[in-house]
Amino acid sequence: MDKIIVKGGQTLNGKVRVEGAKNAVLPVLAAALLATNGKNVIKDVPTLADVLTINEVLKSLNTEVVYNPEKNEVIIDSQDRLSSEAQFEYVRKMRASILVMGPILARNGFARVALPGGCAIGSRPIDQHLKGFEAMGAEISFGNGFVEAKTNGRLQGAKIYLDVPSVGATENIMTAAALAKGTTVIENAAKEPEIVDLANFINEMGGKVKGAGTDTIRIEGVNELHGTEHHIIPDRIEAGTFMVAAAITKGDVIIENAVPEHMTALISKMQEMGVEITEEEQGLRVKASGDLKSVDIKTMPHPGFPTDMQSQMMALMMTAHGTGIITETVFENRFMHVEEFRRMNGNMKIEGRSVIMESPSDLQGAEVGATDLRAAAALIIAGLVAKGITRVTELYHLDRGYVDFDKKLAALGADIERIGTENPEKAIQFV
Ligand SMILES: CC(=O)N[C@H]1[C@@H](OP(=O)(O)OP(=O)(O)OC[C@H]2O[C@@H](n3ccc(=O)[nH]c3=O)[C@H](O)[C@@H]2O)O[C@H](CO)[C@@H](O)[C@@H]1O
Numbered sequence: 001m002d003k004i005i006v007k008g009g010q011t012l013n014g015k016v017r018v019e020g021a022k023n024a025v026l027p028v029l030a031a032a033l034l035a036t037n038g039k040n041v042i043k044d045v046p047t048l049a050d051v052l053t054i055n056e057v058l059k060s061l062n063t064e065v066v067y068n069p070e071k072n073e074v075i076i077d078s079q080d081r082l083s084s085e086a087q088f089e090y091v092r093k094m095r096a097s098i099l100v101m102g103p104i105l106a107r108n109g110f111a112r113v114a115l116p117g118g119c120a121i122g123s124r125p126i127d128q129h130l131k132g133f134e135a136m137g138a139e140i141s142f143g144n145g146f147v148e149a150k151t152n153g154r155l156q157g158a159k160i161y162l163d164v165p166s167v168g169a170t171e172n173i174m175t176a177a178a179l180a181k182g183t184t185v186i187e188n189a190a191k192e193p194e195i196v197d198l199a200n201f202i203n204e205m206g207g208k209v210k211g212a213g214t215d216t217i218r219i220e221g222v223n224e225l226h227g228t229e230h231h232i233i234p235d236r237i238e239a240g241t242f243m244v245a246a247a248i249t250k251g252d253v254i255i256e257n258a259v260p261e262h263m264t265a266l267i268s269k270m271q272e273m274g275v276e277i278t279e280e281e282q283g284l285r286v287k288a289s290g291d292l293k294s295v296d297i298k299t300m301p302h303p304g305f306p307t308d309m310q311s312q313m314m315a316l317m318m319t320a321h322g323t324g325i326i327t328e329t330v331f332e333n334r335f336m337h338v339e340e341f342r343r344m345n346g347n348m349k350i351e352g353r354s355v356i357m358e359s360p361s362d363l364q365g366a367e368v369g370a371t372d373l374r375a376a377a378a379l380i381i382a383g384l385v386a387k388g389i390t391r392v393t394e395l396y397h398l399d400r401g402y403v404d405f406d407k408k409l410a411a412l413g414a415d416i417e418r419i420g421t422e423n424p425e426k427a428i429q430f431v
């Protein structure tokens with residue numbers, strides 16, 4: 001089993017470059033299925049386990065996928081007839097596999113996808129995805145662990161109000177609507193930067209999507225989409241994770257390829273804590289010195305504070321001064337890392353959907369296990385300042401969402417090593 005071993009006490013300095021965004025590349029690769037004329041060339045693709053999984057899903061649907069990790073590029077040829085079924089073996093590995101449902105349904109008039117079920121952070125239903133397909137004329141049924149959607153002929157444009165601004169539902173409905181007859185309007189749509197990236201990609205393929213990044217997205221269906229070349233946006237969560245790593249060690253780090261406009265909630269919270277963040281020509285400079293102040297944080301859909309930064313900020317808050325409250329409103333069960341932080345002597349208690357923190361904690365190195373991918377990063381970050389040695393296991397979570405996390409931290413000056421296997425490709429395991 002792979003392990004990351006961190007010895008606390010080093011200050012991070014230097015530059016780190018962020019990769020293409022995991023949460024943008026997955027929906028974009030799924031949406032590539034919509035093209036029936038020419039190939040799609042996707043650039044700035046991060047070398048993540050989740051990318052390997054979505055590539056396998058696409059191949060299983062009868063597309064040709066050429067992946068070139070050295071060039072960070074995936075080329076997809078989906079011109080032949082698609083198969084209609086996404087198997088459990090893929091959806092089990094990665095919930096985002098559900099994002100192939102919209103494109104398959106739009107092209108074949110029928111889609112059968114294994115039900116994703118819950119995961120360590122919550123129950124994660126897909127009712128809003130299905131409500132959208134239904135409004136567009138699909139009949140939904142369940143059986144043998146699969147969900148099926150079927151239409152007679154083409155999907156019809158519809159007006160869909162989402163009960164929650166779900167990222168995945170917005171994406172699945174956008175791709176289904178891209179080839180529907182007439183106009184679809186999604187209200188209370190998710191506004192994440194990754195939604196805008198997907199809309200741009202659909203438009204580059206010849207689609208007609210307007211309003212992405214606002215509450216209301218309009219998609220005028222077209223008869224056909226064609227292959228294009230698309231660059232994935234930078235990963236705002238990876239950028240945020242390195243910002244926290246710099247701040248916790250009282251370091252001075254430049255984050256290259258970060259887009260500050262995608263991270264306003266995080267930047268302002270860190271500034272409120274006393275971290276200096278400035279936009280410089282080379283990137284976003286993060287500098288901390290002296291005592292940081294505890295703050296209150298509530299996770300919200302974008303542009304609110306991202307749930308995917310909650311555990312990393314909890315690590316930073318353990319080193320701040322005063323009482324702070326972190327409230328999780330997006331997922332009902334995203335506090336599994338609290339027990340692991342407690343092993344490191346983190347001083348906090350869970351009250352309902354909040355964690356009350358009395359800081360600073362006297363952090364000590366310990367053996368801890370990652371409970372999800374962001375928790376993996378957060379535990380490693382806490383290890384950077386804990387007294388002694390921290391060993392983090394369950395690294396398959398980390399490999400889903402971070403490229404060379406240990407190597408990038410080591411290049412910034414961290415005392416960190418990964419043991420188990422030399423080849424990260426081989427280290428990739430699945431849940
Ligand atoms: C691959 C990807 O992009 N993953 C991101 C995406 O996940 P994902 O797209 O799964 O997250 P959603 O935005 O759909 O989920 C947000 C909330 O809505 C609920 N919900 C969702 C769909 C639905 O049909 N019904 C329903 O009730 C979920 O249970 C959750 O409580 O957005 C999350 C919220 O920013 C991020 O944490 C994930 O990193």
Ligand SMILES: C=C(OP(=O)(O)O)C(=O)O
Pocket residue numbers: 023095096121308373374401
């Ligand atoms: C929860 C996350 O991803 P996923 O939706 O793929 O599980 C994440 O990126 O933090």
